Amino acid sequence: MPHDITCPYCGEELSIWIDPGGGDQQSYVQDCEVCCRPIDVHVAQEESEGFAVYVARQDE
Numbered sequence: 580m581p582h583d584i585t586c587p588y589c590g591e592e593l594s595i596w597i598d599p600g601g602g603d604q605q606s607y608v609q610d611c612e613v614c615c616r617p618i619d620v621h622v623a624q625e626e627s628e629g630f631a632v633y634v635a636r637q638d639e
């Protein structure tokens with residue numbers, strides 16, 4: 580399912596794709612389409628509905 584995130588480097592909004600079958604906790608690296616820097620993406624599946632998505636810079 581698509582999910583909008585904000586790049587922690589440049590602040591641009593990006594649309595990423597979350598695989599609902601990928602497990603309750605997922606983390607991976609997504610390169611920003613705008614500034615091309617690597618974003619740490621953490622996805623936690625919520626019991627009620629949907630996903631909580633957190634993004635972090637790799638240099639912090």
Ligand SMILES: [Zn+2]
Binds near residue numbers: 586587614
């Ligand atoms: Zn960016």
